[in-house]
Amino acid sequence: MHNLTIDSDRLWRTILETSAFGATPDGGIRRLTLSPEDRQVRDWFRAQCEAIGCSVKVDTVGNMFATRPGRNEHALPIAMGSHLDTQPTGGKFDGVLGVLAGLEVLRTLHDADFETEHPLMLINWTNEEGARFAPAMLGSGVHAGVFDQAFADSRTDADDISFAEAIEKIGYRGETPLGETRFAAMFELHIEQGPVLEQEGLDIGIVTGVQAMRWYDLVITGQEAHAGSTPMDMRCDGLADAAAIILGTQAIARRLGGMATTGQLSIAAPSRNVVPGKLTMSLDLRHVTDTGLDVLEIEVADLIQKQCGDRAVLQTIWNSPAVYFNATCTETVRHAAEKLGASRREIVSGAGHDSVYISRVVPTAMIFIPCKEGLSHNHAESAEKTHCGLGAQILLEAVTSYLPCSEGKLISSS
Amino acid sequence: MHNLTIDSDRLWRTILETSAFGATPDGGIRRLTLSPEDRQVRDWFRAQCEAIGCSVKVDTVGNMFATRPGRNEHALPIAMGSHLDTQPTGGKFDGVLGVLAGLEVLRTLHDADFETEHPLMLINWTNEEGARFAPAMLGSGVHAGVFDQAFADSRTDADDISFAEAIEKIGYRGETPLGETRFAAMFELHIEQGPVLEQEGLDIGIVTGVQAMRWYDLVITGQEAHAGSTPMDMRCDGLADAAAIILGTQAIARRLGGMATTGQLSIAAPSRNVVPGKLTMSLDLRHVTDTGLDVLEIEVADLIQKQCGDRAVLQTIWNSPAVYFNATCTETVRHAAEKLGASRREIVSGAGHDSVYISRVVPTAMIFIPCKEGLSHNHAESAEKTHCGLGAQILLEAVTSYLPCSEGKLISSS
Numbered sequence: 001m002h003n004l005t006i007d008s009d010r011l012w013r014t015i016l017e018t019s020a021f022g023a024t025p026d027g028g029i030r031r032l033t034l035s036p037e038d039r040q041v042r043d044w045f046r047a048q049c050e051a052i053g054c055s056v057k058v059d060t061v062g063n064m065f066a067t068r069p070g071r072n073e074h075a076l077p078i079a080m081g082s083h084l085d086t087q088p089t090g091g092k093f094d095g096v097l098g099v100l101a102g103l104e105v106l107r108t109l110h111d112a113d114f115e116t117e118h119p120l121m122l123i124n125w126t127n128e129e130g131a132r133f134a135p136a137m138l139g140s141g142v143h144a145g146v147f148d149q150a151f152a153d154s155r156t157d158a159d160d161i162s163f164a165e166a167i168e169k170i171g172y173r174g175e176t177p178l179g180e181t182r183f184a185a186m187f188e189l190h191i192e193q194g195p196v197l198e199q200e201g202l203d204i205g206i207v208t209g210v211q212a213m214r215w216y217d218l219v220i221t222g223q224e225a226h227a228g229s230t231p232m233d234m235r236c237d238g239l240a241d242a243a244a245i246i247l248g249t250q251a252i253a254r255r256l257g258g259m260a261t262t263g264q265l266s267i268a269a270p271s272r273n274v275v276p277g278k279l280t281m282s283l284d285l286r287h288v289t290d291t292g293l294d295v296l297e298i299e300v301a302d303l304i305q306k307q308c309g310d311r312a313v314l315q316t317i318w319n320s321p322a323v324y325f326n327a328t329c330t331e332t333v334r335h336a337a338e339k340l341g342a343s344r345r346e347i348v349s350g351a352g353h354d355s356v357y358i359s360r361v362v363p364t365a366m367i368f369i370p371c372k373e374g375l376s377h378n379h380a381e382s383a384e385k386t387h388c389g390l391g392a393q394i395l396l397e398a399v400t401s402y403l404p405c406s407e408g409k410l411i412s413s414s
Numbered sequence: 415m416h417n418l419t420i421d422s423d424r425l426w427r428t429i430l431e432t433s434a435f436g437a438t439p440d441g442g443i444r445r446l447t448l449s450p451e452d453r454q455v456r457d458w459f460r461a462q463c464e465a466i467g468c469s470v471k472v473d474t475v476g477n478m479f480a481t482r483p484g485r486n487e488h489a490l491p492i493a494m495g496s497h498l499d500t501q502p503t504g505g506k507f508d509g510v511l512g513v514l515a516g517l518e519v520l521r522t523l524h525d526a527d528f529e530t531e532h533p534l535m536l537i538n539w540t541n542e543e544g545a546r547f548a549p550a551m552l553g554s555g556v557h558a559g560v561f562d563q564a565f566a567d568s569r570t571d572a573d574d575i576s577f578a579e580a581i582e583k584i585g586y587r588g589e590t591p592l593g594e595t596r597f598a599a600m601f602e603l604h605i606e607q608g609p610v611l612e613q614e615g616l617d618i619g620i621v622t623g624v625q626a627m628r629w630y631d632l633v634i635t636g637q638e639a640h641a642g643s644t645p646m647d648m649r650c651d652g653l654a655d656a657a658a659i660i661l662g663t664q665a666i667a668r669r670l671g672g673m674a675t676t677g678q679l680s681i682a683a684p685s686r687n688v689v690p691g692k693l694t695m696s697l698d699l700r701h702v703t704d705t706g707l708d709v710l711e712i713e714v715a716d717l718i719q720k721q722c723g724d725r726a727v728l729q730t731i732w733n734s735p736a737v738y739f740n741a742t743c744t745e746t747v748r749h750a751a752e753k754l755g756a757s758r759r760e761i762v763s764g765a766g767h768d769s770v771y772i773s774r775v776v777p778t779a780m781i782f783i784p785c786k787e788g789l790s791h792n793h794a795e796s797a798e799k800t801h802c803g804l805g806a807q808i809l810l811e812a813v814t815s816y817l818p819c820s821e822g823k824l825i826s827s828s
Contacts, residue, residue, distance in 0.1 A: 089638050089683045089691070131685045194643030211642060215686060224503050224792040227675035227698045228625060229608030229764030232668050234788065239676055240664060243657035250654060254646050261641035262653055264684040269503045271545045272629060272677045272696035273766075274791040277503070282686035284641045350643030352687075374648065377688040378638040 004108055006396055008389025011104040015388070018044065018084070018100065019092045028379025029092060033085035033127040034062065034166035041084045042172060045124055048103060052110040054122070057181060058174025061152050062126040062167050063139045065181045068106055070119040076184035078116075078399045079362075080105060081123030081354060083139075087131045091381020093371060093388075098189045099124050101392035108396060120399055121183050125354040126172075132157045133166075135215065135318040140354035142178060144361045149178060184404035185329055185363040188355045189391045191383050195374030196347060203390055204337045205347035205368030206330055210356050211259075212293040212322040216283040218245070218304065221311045224269065224277035238279040239267060241308050248303045249283065258287035258296045259350065283314070288348055290322045323356050329365030329402065336397035337367075342390055351376075363404075367394050418522055420810055422803025425518040429802070432458065432498070432514065433506045442793025443506060447499035447541040448476065448580035455498045456586060459538055462517060466524040468536070471595060472588025475566050476540035476581050477553045479595045482520055484533040490598035492530075492813045494519060495537030495768060497553075501545045505795020507785060507802075512603045513538050515806035522810060534813055535597050539768040540586075546571045547580075549629065549732040554768035556592060558775045563592060598818035599743055599777040602769045603805045605797050609788030610761060617804055618751045619761035619782030622744055624770050625673075626707040626736040630697040632659070632718065635725045638683065638691035652693040653681060655722050662717045663697065672701035672710045673764065697728070702762050704736045737770050743779030743816065750811035751781075756804055765790075777818075781808050 021041040022031030031037040042064065046056045049066035056066045067077055082098025102122040109116065125143075130136025133155035141147045153164035167173045192198075197205050222238030246262050253260035261284040268278035285300065287293035304312050337344045347368060355364045369391040372382035435455040436445030445451040456478065460470045463480035470480045481491055496512025516536040523530065539557075544550025547569035555561045567578035581587045606612075611619050636652030660676050667674035675698040682692035699714065701707035718726050751758045761782060769778045783805040786796035 087685055087688060089685075089688065129685075130687065134686065136687065192643065193640040195645070195648060213642060223789075225788070226607040226765055226790045227677060228627060228673065228700050228766065229606065229790070230788055231609070232664065232673060234609060237664075237675075239660060239679065243660040246653060246657040247661070250646065250651075259642065259646060261651075261687065261689055263641060263681070263686045263688045263690055265653065265679060265681060266684075267677070267679060270678040270680075271501055271503075271543075271791070272548065273544065273550065273675065273698050274501055274503065274677045275675055276677055277792070284687050286642050351640055352642065374639070374644055375637075376640045376643070377685065378691070 002114065002400060004112055004114060004396060006104050006108045006389060006392045008385060010107070011101060011388055011392055012385045014100050014103065015092055015096065018096060022086065024379055026379045028381070029086045029090045030088055031086040031090065032088065032132040033129065034170055036170065038085055039170035039172065045084065049122065052107055054106065057176040058172060059176040059178055059181060060149060060174060061139050061142045062172040062174065063143055064124040066122045068109065068120045070116045072117050075118040076182055076404065077119035077121035078402055078404065079121040079123055079183040079186040080395055080399055081125060081186050082188050082190060083125045083128035083354060085127055085129050087129050087377045089377060089379055091376060091379060093191045093381055093383045094193065094376045095128055097191060097383065097388060101189045101388065101395050104392045105396045105399065116400055118184065128354050133163050136352055137354055137357055140357040144357040146357050183362060185402055186355065186358045187329065187365055187367065187395055187398045188353060189367045189395045190353060191371040191376060192368040192374065193351045193371060193376040197368060197370035198372065198374060200345065202345055203342040203369065203387060204344040204394065206334050206337060206344055207325060207349050207366035207368055208330055208346050209325055210323040210349040210352065211286045211288050212290045213284065213286040213320045213352060214293060214297065214316055215318040217315045217317055218281050218283055219313045220279045220308055222277045222279065225275040227273040227275055230275060235275050237275050239276040242279055242281055244307050245304055249300050252299045252303065253285065253296060256287065256292060256296050258285060258292055260285055286350060288322065320352055320356060323359055325359055325365045326363035329363045332398050332402045333365050333367050333394065336394040336401065339397060340390065340393060342394065367391055416528065416814060418526055418528060418810060420518050420522045420803060420806045422799060422806070424521065425515060425802055425806055426799045428514050428517065429506055429510065432510060436500065438793055440793045442795070443500045443504045444502055445500040445504065446502065446546040447543065448577070448584055450584065452499055453584035453586065459498065463536065466521055468520065471590040472586060473590040473592055473595060474563060474588060475553050475556045476586040476588065477557055478538040480536040482523065482534045484530045486531050489532040490596055490818065491533035491535035492816055492818065493535040493537055493597040493600040494809055494813060495539060495600050496602050496604060497539045497542035497768060499541060499543050501543050501791045503791060503793055505790060505793060507605045507795055507797045508607065508790045509542055511605060511797065511802060515603045515802065515809050518806045519810045519813065530814055532598065542768050547577050550766055551768055551771055554771040558771040560771050597776060599816055600769065600772045601743065601779055601781065601809055601812045602767060603781045603809045604767060605785040605790060606782040606788065607765045607785060607790040611782060611784035612786070612788060614759065616759055617756040617783065617801060618758040618808065620744055620747050620751065620758055621739060621763050621780035621782055622760050623739055624737040624763040624766060625700045625702050626704045627698065627700040627734045627766060628707060628711065628730055629732040631729045631731055632695050632697055633727045634693045634722055636691045636693065639689040641687040641689055644689060649689050651689050653690040656693055656695055658721050659718055663714050666713045666717065667699065667710060670701065670706060670710050672699060672706055674699055700764060702736065734766055734770060737773055739773055739779045740777035743777045746812050746816045747779050747781050747808065750808045750815065753811060754804065754807060756808065781805055
């Protein structure tokens with residue numbers, strides 16, 4: 001038992017302080033993974049952790065692990081983790097809150113000179129967003145053994161720069177071998193990125209799992225032709241196909257209670273008086289259950305076949321099954337929320353998070369706080385200072401009260 | 415009267431020869447205006463004209479005028495003209511045929527040592543395509559007084575390079591002042607760029623006019639949001655709006671017997687797991703009559719208003735009214751086609767051409783030949799050698815038989 005209280009003013013100041021790395025004129029952040037701005041925030045993160053007595057290790061895909069020693073040197077650390085990279089139109093909270101709230105927890109313990117039984121660990125996962133290098137959650141995926149080093153290194157961005165090249169350039173190819181860093185459990189605090197908590201007037205979401213989601217690339221081959229002299233009914237217009245597929249897919253997703261998004265669309269040789277020929281677009285499908293996502297995929301594939309026949313190729317580039325978080329971890333979060341008198345509900349995340357992959361290898365859970373109008377991946381992304389502070393306090397309660405002993409096998413025998 | 419015959423083999427060889435400037439692996443041409451490839455073909459064109467005794471002048475927007483002297487030094491030249499620039503996915507014939515057939519006419523006259531009454535002129539107009547610098551038909555438009563020098567110079571390409579910068583870079587800012595070069599009439603030979611002549615098994619189209627056409631930029635402002643946690647019915651998806659507008663606009667165009675094309679579409683901050691916010695797209699509307707185009711525009715604007723309300727801004731960037739070519743010129747083409755026994759029909763061009771602007775200042779007409787499957791603005795663009803030769807022969811007949819005397823005011827008093 002303890003009566004430690006995090007400093008929500010300091011947490012808020014820290015959020016504002018780091019928002020300078022990649023700040024956009026309208027108050028957002030553009031801090032693409034492994035960019036110069038990402039290096040700035042990484043350097044800052046390392047310095048802050050070392051200043052409160054943590055040792056910081058970096059693995060070979062750039063994941064950063066800050067460890068605060070505990071009383072039991074044989075015990076595996078209890079971890080807090082999220083990510084400091086952002087979308088091109090990112091805000092101040094997505095991922096950032098989880099890392100900085102973890103830092104606030106460590107600072108609070110440091111100021112109180114409080115010693116935990118287990119060591120504590122704070123993790124900054126590389127490339128959670130997937131905006132510069134697809135797929136998303138790459139660093140946590142590599143840690144969990146979902147991807148390997150070569151796969152990560154071979155990812156390329158829109159300018160054809162590889163992940164390997166980018167990580168060397170910012171100097172964050174660490175020396176800690178993949179998988180060498182172990183921890184007993186991980187808790188991730190995050191903004192909801194959806195409107196449910198705000199609309200229901202609740203403080204905290206106890207996240208029981210994550211939607212199933214799949215990413216696809218769709219290549220449509222039409223026939224380029226003159227826009228003025230090719231009769232409408234003799235065209236093979238790739239963009240008209242894409243438009244029908246976008247609207248049709250969204251209608252299917254609505255009907256099945258899933259989600260469908262096309263965020264990227266690129267005409268191969270765009271010209272305003274040429275009927276578009278070849279075209280590439282992304283497709284992101286999600287559903288709360290794996291079966292629901294399977295049905296959604298089948299109907300969408302059928303729609304594409306009907307619209308384009310052999311002229312379209314749909315390729316799955318990423319698949320993330322539905323996730324159910326560890327019951328002991330979610331129970332720990334629930335107890336912390338109860339203890340603090342936070343209004344709360346169970347919730348399924350519609351977004352992917354590093355916790356998805358980490359939950360495959362150690363007990364994991366997430367804590368959500370509301371964000372304004374459910375907005376994220378948007379410069380206007382916003383969260384209340386009191387909610388951030390409450391989330392950080394629950395994170396502190398969780399990592400100091402979680403008992404990995406209840407899953408005895410997780411205690412390291414050293 | 416004469417019995418001059420153009421050399422269709424030489425014309426064909428010349429078409430193949432110049433197709434090397436900007437050749438693509440699949441047999442097409444990518445020769446964007448004022449590019450290094452455009453400079454190559456311009457240098458070649460000047461040398462070929464000078465080799466047969468023509469003098470070549472270049473005006474301040476890069477239009478090239480090759481003049482072959484006639485018996486009457488006081489008479490204005492009779493011109494042949496088209497363009498040597500291509501679309502990004504251009505073929506060997508669009509524009510190129512009209513210039514090279516004109517060269518073949520001049521070569522034929524030169525070989526026969528044939529002296530015409532009027533001087534003849536062959537023109538290569540700058541930036542007909544509008545693919546690198548919008549709007550299209552820029553050089554002929556400047557010549558006709560539709561645009562001025564400053565407007566042309568201020569056009570920018572996708573890399574923000576200005577027309578002024580590009581023309582200086584390739585050394586084709588000529589010294590001939592705009593408007594100093596005069597001619598009595600212009601004939602332009604062109605591939606149809608549509609399927610009508612081929613489908614009807616005809617050799618020649620006597621072009622009586624050109625469709626009305628307008629270009630627009632449409633900017634849609636949606637709201638960027640997370641693709642996984644923003645419920646479908648709480649989204650403001652700019653791309654879904656665009657898809658509905660593209661399909662709706664095409665349906666309206668079909669119903670009204672017009673044409674609608676979106677050839678460019680760009681999401682401002684594309685990311686595969688972000689609902690698109692701001693988006694820009696082009697719109698190209700055409701109709702055979704000005705009134706028909708007005709109605710089409712009104713219905714499309716109404717559709718956009720219904721879909722997006724104040725979130726969409728539609729801006730007209732170019733307007734080209736329906737064109738009716740000079741009756742004496744089209745009659746000259748008809749007589750030439752009859753004399754040669756070519757199967758023929760009257761036709762309205764669906765595409766814009768330099769002749770649209772030139773017809774505003776001097777009598778003008780066009781000659782169409784069929785092209786394979788009506789394809790153009792496509793690497794697979796193709797035309798028959800015999801049709802090319804027949805078109806060139808009609809061009810020769812037209813420029814040697816046209817009597818500007820019938821429009822006495824056009825004879826220069828020097």
